[in-house]
Amino acid sequence: MKPQAIIFDLDGTLLDTLRDLADSVNEVLEARSFPTHPVLDYRLFVGSGIYKLIERALPEGQRDESLIAECVMECKATYKKNWNRTTSPFPGVAELLDGLTERKIPFAINTNKPQKYADLNVQEFLAKWQFAEVVGQREDMPMKPDPAGPLMICEVMGIDAEACIYLGDSDVDMQTGINSGMTPIGAAWGFRNSDELVQAGAKAVIDHPMELIDVIETFKR
Template identity: 50%
Template sequence: MGCRAVLFDLDGTLLDTLADLADSANAVLQERGLPIHEQDAYRYYVGNGVKTLFQRALPEAVRSDELVEACAASFRDVYDRRWNIKTRPFEGVAELLDGLVERGIQIAVLSNKPHRFTQKCVAEYLSLWPLDPVLGQREGIPLKPDPAAALEVAGRLQIAPRAFLYLGDTGTDMLTARAAGMRPVGALWGFRPEEELRQAGADRLIRAPAEMLSLLDGL
């Protein structure tokens, strides 16, 4: 079966959100008198939900479930004020989405970012394209790499998982695709290194969004 749909991760795949995520998390740490981190460190902290972000960012000596919860709650407030200051689509994303639409390929988004921020980012930066559904972290739905939400997307579109390409920039994305029966494609312009994507089972690795169209045309 050829490709009928592409499911995208958001942060690190379609949008370069790292600076706003890092600035927001550092603001939360700073207001508690805790050490902050260089922006590049957040490449490894983000991607698995807000609580996991602070489990990784907090010093081990003070880390607790209560502090993680408090920081996560503060982060949502801080990020709500600065989610769109430095965020931009990656170069080539617009052309990729144009090409997929022209080919009649269905496009959708699945993120571990809180659902309302996922939808706000897509509405702000990607509203020119018919991305649907757009799903983030929702209460009662397990985070990626659990395949439940990816399979929900397939069900909503009434397209078999094997007819999806799944494009993401983290090992979590590759594991999600594998678990859902979708074909995992790793985005090397994103937040995580090539080796992580390979070890997590990427079927193909691409260095620029335009390569996704070449891959698709070769199927």
């Protein structure tokens, strides 16, 4: 049976948000006289929500809960002014979403990004396409890799989880797909490499967004 729906991660899968995230965290670190990090280092920091992002960016001896909480609030302020400075869809994403739309395959987003900024990013960069649902980090929904978000999306779409592909660029995404009973597919153009995605349980890893169309057309679960 061919997949009937796609659930996407957002950061590192549909949108290249890394520099805006890195600049926002580095601004907080610099203000506190902590070492900052090269943009590419943030590839290993993102994916598990803002609390984990800050915890990983702080020096090892400065990771107490109260400081992390303060830095999270400060990072929310810096990201508010940085979130759309350099962010853009990855090459091939527009063509993929057009291809899914033409084939009448519904798609949605499940991200650990705060709901407010998930919505803003979709409105700013992906407004052309109709997403069945956008589920971000919010109080009434556990974060990935908990399956609650993806399963709620499937309920909204009226599609069984086993008929859905979960496409993402991190180990968290692969685990989310597995936990949800979906087929996890790795996006190698994102923030992690192919080996990490395979080790995390990816059933396949693709190097370009349009390869997902080929996966759908030749799908064998």
